Amino acid sequence: MSAALVSSPHGSRPNRVDRVMQEVLLALVPGVLAMIWFFGWGVLINIALAVTVAVAAEAAVMGLRRRPIGPAVGDYSAVVTAVLFAISVPPTLPWWMTLLGMLFAIVLVKQLYGGIGYNPFNPAMAAYVFLLVSYPVAMTTWLAPDMLAEHAVSFTESLRLIFAGALPSGVEWDAISAATPLDEMRGKLDQGMLIAEIRLSPLWGDFGGRGWEWVANGFLLGGVYLLWRRIITWHIPVSMLAALAVAAGAFWLLDPTTHPFPAFHLFSGAAILGAFFIATDPVSACTTKTGQLIFGASIGLLVFVIRTWGGYPDAVAFAVLLMNIAAPTIDHYTQPRVFGHTGNRANP
Structure with a gap:
């Protein structure tokens, strides 16, 4: 047998x-x-x-x-x-x-x-x-x-x-x-309007656009499910959303009349979808834990920069693709330390 x-x-x-x-x-x-x-x-x-x-x-x-x-x-x-x-x-x-x-x-x-x-x-x-x-x-x-x-x-x-x-x-x-909430916000700010005036439109909900924020909540629920099932780890989504929120929060504190509240950036557009379902692609993202933190945080910062000063209001896709280019380099410099060695040591 x-x-x-x-x-x-x-x-x-x-x-x-x-x-x-x-x-x-x-x-x-x-x-x-x-x-x-x-x-x-x-x-x-x-x-x-x-x-x-x-x-x-x-x-x-x-x-x-x-x-x-x-x-x-x-x-x-x-x-x-x-x-x-x-x-x-x-x-x-x-x-x-x-x-x-x-x-x-x-x-x-x-x-x-x-x-x-x-x-x-x-x-x-x-x-x-x-x-x-x-x-x-x-x-x-x-x-x-x-x-x-x-x-x-x-x-x-x-x-x-x-x-x-x-x-x-x-x-x-x-x-x-x-218009999408991000397009509306960007266009009205370019026209010199203040956020308090922009949010008088019926387009707006609690944080983002009406409807859009519930879509983001749906993808957030799915992202939590992926974390619970251990399909993804927390490193990329948490670092991406945290970096986006921190950058948006800093500018909001400096001038809340022309920079939206951080939750607007999180619940408008593809930020939640991108954090849990796109940036976590195991093939094109970083693989080391430290690298994933850098990768996610860099995407979050790029999203804020492109949304605020770039030509494309959402920016998640551009930020992810830019960091896909950098992922191999980030992995190379964030490899965990390997203890031990190979080969025979010379006898004293």
Whole structure:
């Protein structure tokens, strides 16, 4: 009778890629449901379209490389990339832009470098920035939250907007669209308005924009779930959010009339989503604990700098990609000390 030999480590719960990705998808559910509730069916349509294109592109590239298709598609990494991309873009983004973004993410950013585990940049954020730079108007045209819109866009109307570019009958863009809280704040401050005046608009909630802050709370709940399940560690999300809050708080204390309260930066835009789901990408982020603290804090500072003085109000995607470039160097200089040595010591 022969016994099977199993190499170490002997873990009862293997940290397989497919299991990790499934946990990430589960953690995204509260935030995605909040987005659908406040911004309509276009969010769900974008997700379905992005996932379909991403999986098809992954399978096609693996087939061309003559590699097994099943394991590549079955690890859910392409699905996670697609969902992260789809919830980062406007709910009415034309279908061909979603197609273009997913091809860019999977074929160029991921597979061109060798597939999962080898891509130096976060594929979803690279695709987002590619489209934002190429098509800035379409990528910044968001629907108004449901409670602020003059016309609620139905599922059928969302399909027509995405695939045909046709507005609902008798409805103009102004009736269904609105500036994001970050765009609104930045634009009004550039016009010389004070924050107290800007916040008189019905767009604002307790901290961020109405609807937007509840979406952030949904992703925060999912992030806590990932920490509880030990899918991610606290180092990157806590350091990123803390650095963003500290930088925003310092300028708010200096001049609260022209710099928003720190909670505004945390609960507007993609700060929470970026901290827990994007910056923590195990492939393109730092791996050492010290490096993760530096990596996360640097992203937080870059987000504040770009939001305050740059040309793109959200800035999370740009900050993550910039730090993806620096991640290998940070890891190199933050390796933990190794005790002991190899080789034979000379006899005295």
